[in-house]
Amino acid sequence: MWPGDDDPRSGHYVVRRGGRVLGIGSVVPEAPGWRVRGMATAPAARGRGVGAAILRALLDHAREHGGGIIWCTARPRAVPLYERAGFAAVGDEFDVPGLGPHRRMELEPERLADRRG
Secondary structure (H helix, E strand, O other), rough: OOOOOOOOOOOEEEEEOOOOEEEEEEEEOOOOOOEEEEEEEHHOOEEEEEEHHHHHHHHHHHHHHOOOEEEEOOOOHHHHHHHHOOEEEEEEEEEEOOEEEEEEEEEHHHHHHHHOO
């Protein structure tokens, strides 16, 4: 559980196939807008669109619940996934204790609107 997970505006999404969880992700209201967190894809499912599908669902959820800026802290290997969705890196890479290097990524509201459909 993360702070905000139980907020009624939060969205939690999963991709399953044959009863197996292939990917998960959450989006929660957190200043300055919405925060994507807890994104994970099973190693065998990586590179098959599972993460992109989860991220699309999270962005749609945020847009449908008021929109605004959407941000996350991404591991370096996940940065390209967020960039393909329109996010931009902000600031320098930093270390999250116990998790390693991360990069803040942001998707501005006007870029979110461009991603509809």
